[in-house]
Amino acid sequence: MRARSWIPLVLLLLAWSYFARPVYDFAWVAAGRLRDMAGARIGSPTLRPSREAEVGRSLAQGEEIAGYLRGLRRAAPDALTVAGAPEAAREQLRRSLRYPPPGFDTPSTEAVVETLVGEDEFATYRELKVPVLPGVYATGMYLRPKTADPAQKLPLVISAHGRGGMPSETADGKLPGLRKSRRDLAWDALKHGYAVWLPVYVHYNQDGSDFRDRLTARAWQAGTSLPAIEIAKTVKVLDALLKRPDIDAGRVAMMGHSYGGFYTLYTTALDPRIRVAVVAAYFNDREAVLDGSEPTGFLDWRFPDSLTLWRDPSVAALVAPRPLLIEAGNQDQLFPIAGARKVAPEVERVYERLGVADRFEFREFVARHDFDGEAAMNFIDRHLKPSPRGARE
Template sequence: MTETQNEYREESGAGNHYRTAYHQGLEALLARLQKQSDGLRKQLHKMLLERPEAFRRQIRQSLGWPLTEKREDVPTVKREYVASDETTDIYRMQMEIQPGLWMYGILFLRRSEEALPLVISQHGGFGTPELCSSFFDSANYHDMTRRILRRGVHVFCPQLFMWHAELFGNRPYDRRAFDDRLKRVGSSITAIEIDGLQKYLDYFQTAPQIQPDRIGMIGLSYGGFYTMLLTALDTRIRAAMSACFFNTAQAHDEFSDCFWANSQNCFQDAELAALVYPRRLWIDAADGDELFPCNMARAELERLKAIRADGWDGLRFRIFKGVHEFPIDDTGIEYVVQALK
């Protein structure tokens, strides 16, 4: 008789309940840590209110390089003329935000003898500057950029690393997998793009056609996230509108590129929004949003109100009738542009 004939064997699922118990324990552990994070964030609210620049530094540390370094001189910019209409000249722009890394965008420059305000119009997931600017049809932008432009301001539409690869690029990619690789080396895709947007702000503040102290930002979905984050970190943004993003961390769970080292213990959407004070911030949520439910946006609003318990005249929160889309009325756009005039 060989030794293997006496070895113990059992059904493949005999140990499953041990694995289930382990899994349940991990879920319970995470739930405890997440509950603890609520208290840890509250401990930082005093810093947010009394020392906002220190809180901003903490956020930049969480997002990673290059936000942890001082920006140097304005990088090299290339501008290519595209077209003109009755009021506006359109240019494609590229800026070398890091050596060999050219961040792209479209600039709508109104013809005017006087300098005008600038509004950044930020597309969302799978989007492009062309898509949110009605160069061709879109299902949910509703002429966003052109409606901003009609308010008598210049508009800049940056391209983020989130376009639909099959429609708008010839090279497939995975944003979140790329972000994971960046995080291993102390950076993140958000840090790189926020840094790039800030460098564009540096450039526009030197442009004679633009009023350097009158810059706003409006974005949908992911663009609403970037709008809120950039406005929180950079006080040069005088007024902002974030549509269909503001929500609880639970609603953003699947978006790993919206979380960073220790970030949930430091800030979520309410904390970012609170950093915009005392500037103007318009937050839109849709009653039929299939990605970010409006009831969870309301819950995050209550946290924001608790942080800013002394009040905030510049804050507006609205639930509009619609789905995951840019609102079809101009109320939020007007609110931003009024602050720039």
Template sequence: MWHPDDYLKHLHESVPPAERFEAETREEWKSWQERLRQSFIALLAVPADRRELSPVLLESVDCGGYTRQRVSIATFGTLTMPVYVLVPKAHDRERGAVIALHGHGYGSRDLVGLNPDGTDKTGDSGYQKNFAVELALRGHLVVAPELLGFGDRKLAEDAERGDSCYRLSTNLLAMGQTMAGHRVFEALRCVDYLLARGDVDANRIGCMGISGGGLVASFAAAVDERIKAAVVSGFANTFQASILAVPHCIDNFVPGLSRLAEMPDLLGLIAPRPLLIEAGTRDPIFPLHAVDEAYDKLKAIYALLAAEPQLAYDRFEGDHEISGRLAFDWFGGIWPSREAEDERA
């Protein structure tokens, strides 16, 4: 009698998303895309004071088939961000570059085969499966940023704790900003960095993220078309069935977002660019039935744009983890051939 379950249900039913995808023509799609993207960017709240990158090389390690560098770049305000840059020894611009975005854990070291203390992993690769290394071994130049609140970018008071998501997120929210926005727009500074390097093809930049990194990959690709392809692992779902139904970190929440769009709508902003979704059948925090629902909605968007081959789904037997069954080799097969680019030009 006193439980507010019905009240929550009433809230969701009484305020449907304003920009739910309902387009029936390419013209309607284009108008919807422009409206939703601009409104979404406004909700994410771009951090102020974008700075010159001013990259500084911190270390360079020979890892056999690739060189692992650590570089510091300036992003916004007083923030600087360390990124790992994995450069294949036989680097070929045609293989493209990938921004690798970690989920909750100890940060970017987990993606590049390192323990929290910087020593080499020797056992279990964890749920993120060293995926930055896997991509570099396939010839992709990979940038793995340390997302705000993790690893070396925790608050000093959290040095011995897992992360600083809660205090950073609540302080940002109190100031009308969001953790999601900071992470997304810092990830986009990685695009700036890649383009400034001079050895990356601007038409071959992708991103891949797992869990919270899947949020960053999804949202970054949704708002910036310089990202030409995306792999989203352990995140694609509906907000109603995941973020709002299962306990999740506060860094996932963007005020007013459910009034604007559902997650499949936001993922639909990536269309018609290539998008691969990974989902484990036993993922406890992003339930499979809602991944299937999101995928069905995405299929409708890609179908309208005659881009069905650009949408892929790896529905694998597993938990909340990277699959890699399709993803590790996927970027190598999606970039247009030089002949096709020449014809288009």
């Protein structure tokens, strides 16, 4: 009987030891802090530098590292060097972008899903869903001029829109459709008799916030990059579109505005099936743009070697000798015209060295962060020479 009287006490002590563990842990940590404080007050003054001196040492080392990195940028090969060994450079670009992403080369058993959305006086609209990676699809709109003969093989323009701002709704809650505008990358292409692919890129949440940075970090952690995934989507769409009987596989152009300009430049550099490229409101002195938006602006453009090997002129050198038009608004508020003027001559020298100077054009026009579709299509026309039968009168 006497032994049993100790059982409640033992259970109480066990319960107390379990629930009091955080109290014991806190007391242990507090005692350690007091011990550290005492040691700091009575320890040797030899290794007790002032805060100002310690911060000074840190800043000095930071400046040393910054200078070293600037030297690496200056030592990077120029666009002419890249153009001199295009296949080796193209392979290096793939490594820098971590392209292609894992799963890209695995054949998909899924079919392309095509949905007729409708038609109007301008075009027939079809939405396509193309399998790209496990669980990842490229979606967008395939447009064909209403006046074109259904049996005619049309040249194709990939029209890559930029991020801009969140698209504004019309009074009925829908997004505005095709419209004649400097910013519209489909209107002029249809008018000139081209089929058009309008890709969808990742930019926004439903509430309008940009979540590219989150995806960028997750892609790096998984061994690839967000640009690699988005470029892979365009490449897989090309695989599908160029099998269509209504597309002329030998006449493909890509043009893009802002972020679309980035994707146009890099996708064309990697995929020779794109015969002509127009890059608007993107091409610039990328070092100045990224340094001016530090620490995290345009995070997805900060992939390995992006400011050593892959300044914009070096990527453009991998487009050569294919025709390339650079458009830049002389009042661009995001990418100042001075930067474009500084680096465009590097690309011009590449085309001159290859004996195809007439295939490169750097065009300034009076605008801000804009796109001139008519000028873009005139350039594409000169180099793809589409049949006039598909053009609108």
